[in-house]
Each structure stands twice: as C-alpha cells, then as structure tokens.
Amino acid sequence: MDKRVKFDFEIDFTNGGGIQGQDFRLDIDGNDISDKELADYIVNDMRLLMVREVRILNKEIITEEHKRDLSNSPDYIDLSHVIHDGLITYKGLPAPIICDYLSREASRERYAPGTEFQIGKIEMVTNTGTYMDCPFHRYEDGKDLSEMPLESFTDLEGIVIRADYRKGLAVNADFFRGRELRNRAVLVHTGWDENWATEKYYDNHPFLTEDAAVYLRDAEVKLVGIDSHNIDDTRDNSRPVHSTLLRAEILIAEHLCNLGSVPDEGFTLTAIPPKFKGAGTFPVRAFAKVR
Numbered sequence: 001m002d003k004r005v006k007f008d009f010e011i012d013f014t015n016g017g018g019i020q021g022q023d024f025r026l027d028i029d030g031n032d033i034s035d036k037e038l039a040d041y042i043v044n045d046m047r048l049l050m051v052r053e054v055r056i057l058n059k060e061i062i063t064e065e066h067k068r069d070l071s072n073s074p075d076y077i078d079l080s081h082v083i084h085d086g087l088i089t090y091k092g093l094p095a096p097i098i099c100d101y102l103s104r105e106a107s108r109e110r111y112a113p114g115t116e117f118q119i120g121k122i123e124m125v126t127n128t129g130t131y132m133d134c135p136f137h138r139y140e141d142g143k144d145l146s147e148m149p150l151e152s153f154t155d156l157e158g159i160v161i162r163a164d165y166r167k168g169l170a171v172n173a174d175f176f177r178g179r180e181l182r183n184r185a186v187l188v189h190t191g192w193d194e195n196w197a198t199e200k201y202y203d204n205h206p207f208l209t210e211d212a213a214v215y216l217r218d219a220e221v222k223l224v225g226i227d228s229h230n231i232d233d234t235r236d237n238s239r240p241v242h243s244t245l246l247r248a249e250i251l252i253a254e255h256l257c258n259l260g261s262v263p264d265e266g267f268t269l270t271a272i273p274p275k276f277k278g279a280g281t282f283p284v285r286a287f288a289k290v291r
Contacts, residue, residue, distance in 0.1 A: 096122060
C-alpha cells in the first residue's frame, strides 16, 4: 500500500533566519523514512542553501495514495561481492587477513572513560573480491591506479550483454554486434556469480574470446566487466583479452555480481578503487545507478 509521511519541520540557516513548515505530507518509497533522510530530501527538493540544522517534528507514517510518481527515482544496485577474512577469490592466491590492529578493548586504555575505537588491519593481495584491472596490471609501462583519471571509473553509461553460461562458456564477438557500445561500460552477464565461494566457481568458467576483445577495443568502449572468475579463458596462460583491452587503456572489472538485476540499458556504472601508486589492480565497490 502507498505510504506517506506527515511531519512538521524547522530549518535554521548559517547566515541567520529560518523557516518552518506544519503538517507537510510526502510520498515515500517503503514503509518508513529516517529523520536524516527526510531532512536531506527537504533541503534538496527545496534547493535550500546555507542550511545549518533541520529539525523534524511530529513525524507520522500514514497510509494514503501517492500524489506523485516515484518510479523516476534512481535505484542503486550493488555489483560487488563482500570481502571477508579468509575469502578465496583466486586459487593459488592467499586469502585476506582482516583483523584488529587496535581492538576496542585495548583502546580503552588510551582514551577517556567511555570512549573506544577500533583500528583495523588488512593484509591481502590486490586481486581480491570484485576488483578492477588497469593497464599496469599487464604492462610495465601502463598507467597504474593513481594515474587513471576519475572519469574512467565514475558514472559510465552502461550496457549489459546477456550470455548465459548454461548455453556455452565462450563469449565471442557475435554477442556484441549490432549493439551501441562506444564510450560505454560493457558488462557481460553470464550468471556465473551464482557459484561464488564454491569449488565450481574457479574452473571451467565463462570468458571472452580474443575476437570479442578486439571487437570491443575497436568499438572504443570504456570498460568491460564480467561476473565470472576471469575475463580470459584460464585453461591456458595466454590471456589475450587482458592484453588487448589493457593495452588500449580499457579497464577490466572481474567478479561482478547481481547483473541479473540490472537492465540492459538506462544505467550508469561507478567502480572506484583507491589511488594507489604502483598497483594495477584493487578491489572496488561497484554499483549501477538505474534511472
């Protein structure tokens, strides 16, 4: 059933003055909305500037027909696997160690009574979880993570190519013909992520063929991602897809997930790694923003 929130508010401004509102009603997507979300919505929707404090008063969730269409609000779909202590992403590479450097209990000796912190320690190889490859991963003279511009990772217009692994593991150039690819993030949905964290995930996985990589390079795509163990066929060691795409400074995202929830088009991809010098690969929090 449609839910709305009824509330009063008071807003103070940093340059003095304020505004108030009584018995406002707002459509919500779901059964509840926090005071913080509601305050942010008011400020953004009214395009207010120099806001110092927003107070939400007398909030009440009511059942009432929506007055406007909420379908145009963007949805965010997480495309990243959770990285946890002991996770094996790639056989032969060590699992991450995630632990306390300073535990909350130990921190109590350093801070005032009632104050405690946790400082974590992570030890891992860069090819862990859902990660991004940039040219330095393959080529010594290629750009590393610190040298790739932000626009390479952010708000990329996306397209999903469906290539069900049950119908064959090799994804060749034919899957991409007749599609609008230029300047886009091309995400290959095979469904292989359903095998994540199982023995089946590591072997006989779906992959792109060399002719697919050449086709995507010539189409001048921005990024190619796959929800599989590797974008190359790992039954040999030649890695033509990595070689072709990374030489052309086309980024590669591997071990994506949830691509089945992303529409074929009408979304943007963001997947940003930290700004490391001397590293060609690192985990990302990848997500699709669906309009």
